Amino acid sequence: MSHLEPHKQPVTTLTGIGSQSAARLEKLGIHTLQDLLFHLPLRYQDRSRIVPISQLMPGMTTLVCGTVEFTDSIQRGRPSVICRIADASGSLSIRFFHFTVQQSQQLKPGTLLGCFGEIRYGYNGLEMVHPEYKIVSAAEQLLETTLTPVYPLTEGISQSALRKAIKQALTLCLTSDSAITDWLPANLLTEHGYPSLNDALQTLHNPPPHLSAEIINGGSLPALKRLVFEEFLAHHLALLQGKLAYKSWQSPVFDINQAAKQAFLEGLPFRLTGAQQRVSSEIESDCRQAQPMLRLVQGDVGSGKTVVAALASLLALNSGYQVAIMAPTELLAEQHFRNFSIWFAETGHQVLFLTGQLKGKARQATLGALADGSANIVIGTHALFQDSVHFHKLGLIVIDEQHRFGVHQRLALREKGQHGGLRPHQLIMTATPIPRTLAMLQYSDLDISIIDELPPGRKPIATSVISSERREEVIGRIEHWVAQQRQAYWVCTLIEESEALQCEAAEKTAAYLCQALPNVRVGLVHGRMKAAEKDAVMQAFKNRDCDLLVATTVIEVGVDVPNAGLMIIENPERLGLSQLHQLRGRVGRGDQDSYCLLLYQSPLSQAGKQRLAILKESNDGFVIAEKDLELRGPGEVMGTRQTGQIQFKIADLERDRDLLELIPAAAQLIHSQHPNVIQPLIQRWIGHSRHYAEV
Structure with missing residues (x-):
């Protein structure tokens, strides 16, 4: 050894x-x-006791022992061997479909046979099919001293x-x-x-x-809870260690140019809310330090996170640094690009757009401008962080809708843009309010700011839950709505994972609505369209050249059309509450009344009705996120299919979420009194995991 x-x-x-x-x-x-x-x-499995045959019930998986009464081969239908065993209380049939001649010869009358398997109804009463079996001389030979x-x-x-x-x-x-x-x-x-x-x-x-x-x-056994507790603790410590490691680096110290900031604010067509001002101050305070900022900004739908990111960008630009802003979809990246281009038009800072769709000379020109510093701001998708992208002097990274990426991508981005030994500041934004317990686990390496105030004049969105059997009424409502010079969305959802099927459903719905509403201009946008096609449709919708936009959930984030005040969401029972709240947030962006119709398929379960009622009763994303967590569990809320989320060896977020509350205090105790155990714990549970490569 x-x-x-x-x-x-x-x-x-x-x-x-x-x-x-x-x-x-x-x-x-x-x-x-x-x-x-x-x-x-x-x-x-419990093989520590033998259950009398008379006490057997269908569905039980248990151990029985009896003497073979007879064994018979059945040739009709599917060939099988039936063995009848009996104990002092009754008899039971044992059925084998896969058997050998030797097996059937072993099971002769008088043989003591122990069987472990599931009890079910058969042709002649209760039976076991293909149990594990053992020929013994005494029943005691079957018994295990522990559960199996x-x-x-x-x-x-x-x-x-x-x-x-x-x-x-x-x-x-x-x-x-x-x-x-x-x-x-x-x-x-x-x-x-x-x-x-x-x-x-x-x-x-x-x-x-x-x-x-x-x-x-x-999962209620203390032995299991103890391992889960240690695993949660190791992940929490790993993220905290990542934060400490990153904070140990030097970062650019941004100057606060009050005159430039004031001029920028005066150029905006709106005034900042108190919450936006507070969060901007927190960001300013971070960026005046020589350690890198790691801050998550949470805000409800429509709370104005983008302008907070723009103010943070202004800090970097006025200090001579570049800014990279990453969004999860081209649609959202395009929205940010348009807003930033307008807001920064008078500042002299060039805003570029970079996605995987940008090719040839245009791509080379963009890459060149970033590398030589002639461009100051770049907005795009994950293409921003490919190896071919080099920055001249990157000072700030903004990641929008972080939950669409994943922990490992966030950690990897911290390596991007080192310049002269300095690491860029990092600002992360999400319009999906994160339940507190999940935030403790998934974002324990970040400082958190919350924009908990909507711009003045915003009205709550009136939400109705309607059966799809009333579709004709809904179509009539759209016709009446458009006649008032207002616009509407129709969102198609499918339970299928296939994007192709989702897009096909949207195309069929658009064709149906064109026929049902001949006087309404219907547009269509889905994930398989080329970026230019999507952009043209969205621009037409913004310009009021389209009355009704049929879309897949691709419009969940990043679409801002104040005149669109009506949204119909088909099959809402197939989506989580937080995602429905995100979709609903595409309306209610102006000062007029707005409505959301949740068009469900009948019959709807009691649980489904309960979920949709929450959306009807509340417009508060933070309340909805907590309710979503209660009803669906953490795995569904976080998106278990989504790549990049934390993967556990033993812990189960659904089963073990009550332990998450205990972790921050335990981590503080470890850090302050037992720092020597941090690395061994991380190594045991995470090892070489790419999520924590930096740690």
Whole structure:
């Protein structure tokens, strides 16, 4: 055996694990003995007691033992073997569809047979189909001393093989002279009633039979909570370490040019709200420091985050630095480009636009202007941060709608634009209010500002929940609305992931509305259209050359047409509340009355009605975000399909969200009193994960 500590040994150290099995285990993320220890069961089976046949119920998965009464081959239909076993209380049929002659010969009358499997109704009463079975001389030989773990598997690795490997790993790593190090301080464990790491792992892999399998499977066992707590803590510490590491760098110190700021504000067609002024002051304070700003600005739909980003940009520009603004979609990037071009028209600063669609000489010219410093502001999509993009003197990065990207991209961006040993300031914006508990986990490396005030004159959007059976009424309402020189949106949603199907649905809806509303000018925008086509349609809508815009959820962010005061959202039951609130925020941007009609498919479940009622009753994005979290759980709210979000080995945001509240205080304790355990904890749970490469 090598000089490595036991838990750091490769799995090939174990008996029965060769290079082929090791390669298969790698698919489960298992490389070392420690990985095996943290590969927890999906669920548990109770083989510690035999259930009398008379007490069996359909749906039970249990252990029975009985004497074979007869075995019969059935040839009609699908060939099978039926074995009838009996104990003192009753009898049970055991059915095998895949069997050999030797198997059926083994099951002769008088044989004592133990079977473990699921009970269900069969042709002749209760039966087990394809149970695990064992011929024994006494029933006691069947009984296990602990609950039996059932592990997640991969092709080529069986339950029995994985159980044997984990059993060996437990013996090698959890004995008194080679116990895996417990990095959590004893007082922290005592405070929360958690067991030691070794005890927790032993319990989770070999739970004593007095523990209910239902309790363990439900996630309420202290042994499991203790591991989840440590994993959440490690991720929280990793982000905090990233923040400390980044803050240890030098950054540009921006000058505050009050005259330039005042001139800029006077050129705007509106006055800043108190919340916008407060957040701008917080940003100014950050940017006057020699350490890089890492600030998240949260604001509800229409609260005016973009102008706050523009004021931050002005700080950088007046100090001789460049600004890069990244948006998740071309549509939103185009919106920012138009606004910034207008706002900065009189300042002498050139605003450029860069997306993946920009090609040839135009792209080369843009890249050249950024590299030689002749352009000061660039707005675009993730194309901004490709290797081919070089900045002359980047001082500020603004990331809009951060939740569309991911943690690892945010961390990677901090490396972009180093100049003379200085790191750029970073401002992150989101119009999707983040529930507090999720913000603690996902954004613990950021200072947070909240724009909690809407511009004056904004009226609440009146929201109605309407069955799709009343579609004709809705179409009549659009006709009446357009006759008043107002504009409207019709948003198509599909549950299918396929963008092609979503676009096809939008095209069919647009064709149907053109036919139903011959006097209404109908436009169409969806994700598969070329940027120039989308831009032309959106510009026509802004210029009032289009009355009704049919769109997919591509318009969720970045569209600002004050005259559009009516929105119809089809199939709203298929979207989360926060996304619906984002879509609804495309209307209500002027000082006139605005309406949102949620056109659901009947029948709508009670839970569906409850969700849509929340949207009807509230226009507050922060309230809606918290309600969304309660109803759908963190995984859905954060978007589990979305790349870049934090991935956990053991923790489950849905099941374990109550533990998130405990993490900030625990992290503070670790930082102040036990800094030596920070890196080992991060290494154990995150290791070489790209999310935290910087850490």
